[in-house]
Amino acid sequence: MNRTTEITLESVQSAHRRIADYVIRTPVVSSSRLNHSTGLDLAFKCENLQHVGAFKARGACNAVFSLSDEEAARGVVAHSSGNHAAALSRAAQLRGIVAHVVMPHNSRVNKIDAVRRFGVEPVFCEPNAKSRQATADQIAADTGAVPIHPYDDPRVICGAGTVGLELHEQLEQIDAVVIPVGGGGLLSGCLVSLKSLRPELRIIAAEPAWADDAYRSWKSDSIQMPTRYDTIADGLRTPLGHWTFPIIRDLVDDILLATEEQIAAATRQMIEEAKLVIEPSSAVPLACVIANSDTFRGQRVAIVLSGGNLDFTTFFMLD
Amino acid sequence: MNRTTEITLESVQSAHRRIADYVIRTPVVSSSRLNHSTGLDLAFKCENLQHVGAFKARGACNAVFSLSDEEAARGVVAHSSGNHAAALSRAAQLRGIVAHVVMPHNSRVNKIDAVRRFGVEPVFCEPNAKSRQATADQIAADTGAVPIHPYDDPRVICGAGTVGLELHEQLEQIDAVVIPVGGGGLLSGCLVSLKSLRPELRIIAAEPAWADDAYRSWKSDSIQMPTRYDTIADGLRTPLGHWTFPIIRDLVDDILLATEEQIAAATRQMIEEAKLVIEPSSAVPLACVIANSDTFRGQRVAIVLSGGNLDFTTFFMLD
Numbered sequence: 283m284n285r286t287t288e289i290t291l292e293s294v295q296s297a298h299r300r301i302a303d304y305v306i307r308t309p310v311v312s313s314s315r316l317n318h319s320t321g322l323d324l325a326f327k328c329e330n331l332q333h334v335g336a337f338k339a340r341g342a343c344n345a346v347f348s349l350s351d352e353e354a355a356r357g358v359v360a361h362s363s364g365n366h367a368a369a370l371s372r373a374a375q376l377r378g379i380v381a382h383v384v385m386p387h388n389s390r391v392n393k394i395d396a397v398r399r400f401g402v403e404p405v406f407c408e409p410n411a412k413s414r415q416a417t418a419d420q421i422a423a424d425t426g427a428v429p430i431h432p433y434d435d436p437r438v439i440c441g442a443g444t445v446g447l448e449l450h451e452q453l454e455q456i457d458a459v460v461i462p463v464g465g466g467g468l469l470s471g472c473l474v475s476l477k478s479l480r481p482e483l484r485i486i487a488a489e490p491a492w493a494d495d496a497y498r499s500w501k502s503d504s505i506q507m508p509t510r511y512d513t514i515a516d517g518l519r520t521p522l523g524h525w526t527f528p529i530i531r532d533l534v535d536d537i538l539l540a541t542e543e544q545i546a547a548a549t550r551q552m553i554e555e556a557k558l559v560i561e562p563s564s565a566v567p568l569a570c571v572i573a574n575s576d577t578f579r580g581q582r583v584a585i586v587l588s589g590g591n592l593d594f595t596t597f598f599m600l601d
Numbered sequence: 602m603n604r605t606t607e608i609t610l611e612s613v614q615s616a617h618r619r620i621a622d623y624v625i626r627t628p629v630v631s632s633s634r635l636n637h638s639t640g641l642d643l644a645f646k647c648e649n650l651q652h653v654g655a656f657k658a659r660g661a662c663n664a665v666f667s668l669s670d671e672e673a674a675r676g677v678v679a680h681s682s683g684n685h686a687a688a689l690s691r692a693a694q695l696r697g698i699v700a701h702v703v704m705p706h707n708s709r710v711n712k713i714d715a716v717r718r719f720g721v722e723p724v725f726c727e728p729n730a731k732s733r734q735a736t737a738d739q740i741a742a743d744t745g746a747v748p749i750h751p752y753d754d755p756r757v758i759c760g761a762g763t764v765g766l767e768l769h770e771q772l773e774q775i776d777a778v779v780i781p782v783g784g785g786g787l788l789s790g791c792l793v794s795l796k797s798l799r800p801e802l803r804i805i806a807a808e809p810a811w812a813d814d815a816y817r818s819w820k821s822d823s824i825q826m827p828t829r830y831d832t833i834a835d836g837l838r839t840p841l842g843h844w845t846f847p848i849i850r851d852l853v854d855d856i857l858l859a860t861e862e863q864i865a866a867a868t869r870q871m872i873e874e875a876k877l878v879i880e881p882s883s884a885v886p887l888a889c890v891i892a893n894s895d896t897f898r899g900q901r902v903a904i905v906l907s908g909g910n911l912d913f914t915t916f917f918m919l920d
Contacts, residue, residue: 306630306631309628317717330877331630332636335634335876388704553913554913557649557877557879557909559878590876
């Protein structure tokens, strides 16, 4: 696989202009308390404060607003029970088109509400990958709706890469950026934008040890599958895609791993010390940075907080 | 009592210059999810993301950096087990002077840690107002340390008023600002700065119904005492002061009250929907705005989130 020419700094910049009216330029904040307790110098790009509570709003808006009028008239379709589902529903509502969202029938009520909020009634399927894909394919065949993959799509990747553009504008000095990796949309988009603008910047991926497929893919130079699907960082359970993998392979400086305990502790530390609500997937970079704090000491480290959709009841039951 | 000429737009602007290097220009954020669920248009000034997790960092810095070298050499003293204690300890450490902080011996460990973090070992006293005051007075007499009141001090009020200055700079359009009132430092400081800059702006105070002393003081034109001290909005249990009352009396447009249930629900809603951790005292404005939503519909309403030092364990046990 070779890297595409469809995902470039220029295409991320176009995405940024395209979605400017539909996404929040999220703030970058620091916590002196967290810096004190970790002995580090950390800055957080707050995509937990983004629309739908996640960076996914960016990719979904870029994909939906990239469609021609003819395509848009046919609507969009995706299978997702996560932040992409809400983001795509919202983007479709903003453009005034139909979104079909396929979800397992046993999805949690808050995930279902997250799409209903944008006027979408999910299409329920069996809770397995085969049924999800088959249901989405059938809808696409029946309606002509355009499939929008949650990460392995150049429009989605370029949308996610706008996080990197804004970080570049918002932070004068950064030594390293640490980004969570699941399917790799956020990571590959930010690699393209940030490595183009600041080639010397170290960009490090952070992954749960229980979902270390990106690490193994990077080491083996081929896409590897996760071997288990039960990390609390539930946004990071997906494998890399054919668009995201080559970018990550070529551009990432390192991939660090965190244990479940480290991820839970980092989630809690962000909430209690930095006063920001994040979901466990977003705590993986902090968990990795704390676990490797000697490496990061004396550096200014930016962390992308990818989302804030924490299930409080479940999380605070963990202890 | 007449309003002072020591607390003016100019003195708030001087405070802003004095503390600029020591405080965070906190972001103003909105939550589309919270706007959707409340049917309102809300913007939040995030002092929960301030140093020590509260706006108190501003007043304490302004007071400490206003001292002459001769005064500073004698140190500062306060009795507080709340955010002022941590803020004063931090400000003293920044200036390199001694802070004496008097706290009840039964204070929670996290409150004690919040001052130890800045190199201050608290002086413990009996858990009653008389012992707190006597212990602080004794320290002032013995050491010459300058007492810094948590709110009833022009330097502290002017420091708190810088929140209003920044709001004015950060938000082009606002119809109303809602601010929590305890001792009235934040409210009176912001009344002075905001009413000077935007005389037409409605400024509304928000108070727990269980600590409605500011409301009764405003109605009766004289400082009234709280009748109970058990609201969960524990930063708002204090009476107005001789400096803060006349400003509030003359300038506030309204004072709204919230029940304990409304305050708890608003705290939770901010955390779960807006992804920002706040303490219950900071949720009183949101609680009041939701309880009076017809009044605020169609307006752009700014709310000052005064602090983020929530005791999670206690709070999530409430349900």
